Amino acid sequence: MAAAWHDGRVDDRALVRAVLDGDRDAFRPVVEREATAVYRACLRILGEPADAEDVAQESMVIGYRSLATFRGDGPLGAWLVRIATRQAYRRVGQRRNAVDLAAIPEPAGSGPSSAEPLGTLIASERATELRAGVAALPEPYRETVALRFFGELALDEIAAATGRPLNTVKTHLRRGLERLRVAVGRGQP
């Protein structure tokens, strides 16, 4: 029983129960399985790999310490990505006081690849604009858009992670995208 999670087929609830029962190593497969997704969500929000790693690590630790509150309604990974999204936007808010978000450089390799320097620059500016536009959305639209596109979660996973009905999530995503479309200059609301 102690190492039941080692077979890789044990569900999230069993892993969480094992950790809460004192099996610290039971969290290892969670880290190996979910840390990259958590990091990517942070990177897409923050734009800087070093910041993203810091926030992702912080989020995994917060998730570990808060495991007792995980209800198991959805995947553990989606729950961790939600924590990471919140932490990343908290970091964005802290940075915003000191640095203009638009001044943050685009990470290497992000955005559509282009051989033309001008195309790369435009793509980079557009990526920055989009990232800032999402960051400026009010809640819960920001969270929903971020979980869908930066956390790569399906709508039902977002519903489970946030505890909101699926139709509410759809409404939030639609309204969030419509607001974002106006904010980044793509048509009327």
Add this chain to the structure above:
Amino acid sequence: MTRRPFTSGELGRDDAELDQLGAELEALAAGASTPSRGFHNRVLAAVDGTEPPRRWWLAAWLAPGSGAAWQGATLALVLVLGVTAALMAGGLLDGVRRTPGAGTSPAPSESAEQSITPSPSPSPSPTITPTPSSAASVSPTATPVVSAEGSPSESEDGAETPRPGESDNSGPGGGGGDSSGSGSGDD
């Protein structure tokens, strides 16, 4: 690439502009690279350095292991206890209002009438019928008529009526106060 390409159809309505915006957001997401080499080990080390998570009673109650029946029973018990406590509090308030109620419960306006009427009742009523002062406040037409027959009875009425009238009046009036009190207590 994202695991699930976005289409506005998943929101229930096709919208070409939302599709385009979604594609841009996915392109932004697609560029995210992998973390640095020792990232997982750093995360594991950070996790090892923190206190292990603990179950607390509410979390244990909400935990996946605890069945829905148990959660429902606990919730029902909490609700019953809450309602009982609210009812008891309301009953206590009623008791407090009614026991010393004869002397204290009347409303300020009624206690003012009482303080006025006792003085006329012992003394000769015809002279003291300056009940107009109280009559002015209570019923201007009744006082002149009754004062001719016997102001004592009127003054006694004036002294007594507040009590039954008080209880009668305070029925709805006090009831209103009670209901508002118990209402606020329930809240």
